[in-house]
Amino acid sequence: MLTLNDCDCSGCIAFTTIYEHMDECPFCSEPRRISDRTTAVAKYQYIPLEHRLRLAYAHPQTAAKLQNYRQKFRDPQLSSISDVWGGSVLRSAKMRNLFEGDDDCDRAIALQFSLDGVQTHKTGQNEIWPLICLNLNLPLTERFREDSILPIGIIPGPQSPSDLDSFLYPFITEARQLSSTGVRECYDGSTQTYFRLRVHVVLCTGDTPAIAKLLRMKSATASSCCRFCNIQGSIPCT
Numbered sequence: 001m002l003t004l005n006d007c008d009c010s011g012c013i014a015f016t017t018i019y020e021h022m023d024e025c026p027f028c029s030e031p032r033r034i035s036d037r038t039t040a041v042a043k044y045q046y047i048p049l050e051h052r053l054r055l056a057y058a059h060p061q062t063a064a065k066l067q068n069y070r071q072k073f074r075d076p077q078l079s080s081i082s083d084v085w086g087g088s089v090l091r092s093a094k095m096r097n098l099f100e101g102d103d104d105c106d107r108a109i110a111l112q113f114s115l116d117g118v119q120t121h122k123t124g125q126n127e128i129w130p131l132i133c134l135n136l137n138l139p140l141t142e143r144f145r146e147d148s149i150l151p152i153g154i155i156p157g158p159q160s161p162s163d164l165d166s167f168l169y170p171f172i173t174e175a176r177q178l179s180s181t182g183v184r185e186c187y188d189g190s191t192q193t194y195f196r197l198r199v200h201v202v203l204c205t206g207d208t209p210a211i212a213k214l215l216r217m218k219s220a221t222a223s224s225c226c227r228f229c230n231i232q233g234s235i236p237c238t
Contacts, residue, residue, distance in 0.1 A: 027162045046153045046170040049133065050183055053109060053199060056135070060189040066137040067107050067190070070099070083140060084112075090202065104196045107188065110136040111150075112203040113171075116210045117160050129155035129164075129210075131171065136202065164213050175201050 024031055034041055057063045073085035081087055089095065090110075099108050112134040120126045133150040134143055142148050155167050178199035186197035204214065212219050215227055223233045 042156065044153065044156065044167060047151060048170075048174055049111075049150060049152065049199065050174065050178065052150060053197065054183060054186055057107075057197065058187050058189045063188050063190040065139065065142070066109065066135070067188075069137060069139050070110075074100070084136060084203065095202070098198075098200050104182075104198065107195055108198045108200060110200055110202045111175075112136055112205060113201050114205045115214065116206050120157070126158040127160055128157045129161060129167075131155065131167075133201075160209075160213070175199070 022032065030041075032041060033039055057066060070085045073083065073091070078086055084090055090099075097105075099105055099110065113131075114134065115129060115131050117127050117129050120128055130151065131153045133152060135148060135150065136143070138148055152171055153167065155161050155164075161167055178197075179201070182196045182198035184196055185194045187194055204211075206214065209219060211217075211227065212225070217227055218225055224230070225233065
C-alpha cells in the first residue's frame, strides 16, 4: 500500500508528489504539515494493482478464465450483445490490437475504472469517494463479486475532492506503466509458463456528478452540462 501525504481540507488537494513545494493547500490555504513542518496533517493511501493481478494469474482456474472468457466474443457473426466485449468499441481494430495478435495480447487484462461519491451517514454531509476497478476478463457471474472487485483507494471526506486528478495520479501512473511496459515474467498458473502481462483501462464509469468531476466539466445544473452534445439548458419562466 502506497501512502501519500495530504492536507486536512476535506479531501480537496493532492499529495506530496504534485504539491511537495507548497506549504499550504492552494484551495483552502490550510497548512499541509503540522507544527514540526515535516509530518503531513492527513494521508491518502493508494493500493497498487500489479501484485493482485499477478496473484490472479498464478491461480490455475482463475488464469484460464482471464484468458478464455472473451474468446467467444471474437465471432464476427455475433448477433447479440451480452457483455461489453460484444460492443462495437471493444470489437474495433484499435482494441483488437491490444487484446489479439499473440499470446501476450491474448492474456492482456481489461479494466473498468469506477468512482462515485458516497454519504457515510444518513444525516449530515460526510462524503467519501471510493475508487475501484472491475476486471472485464472475468465472466459477468463473477465480475461483480466482492472478492473480484479491485479497490485502489478511498478519497477522504467530509466534502468531495476539489482536485480529483491529484488523487488519481498514482493510479494513472501505474496504469500507464502496466499498459505500455507491462509486467515481465508474470506466471500463468493454467499453462505453467511465464509471459508479459499488460493491463489496459478501457472504461471509466460513474454517476453524472462523478463523471463531470472526472472530465472537469460543469455539474448537471449548468447551462451546457452534456459531455456528448451541445444542448443548452434554460431557466423556466415562473
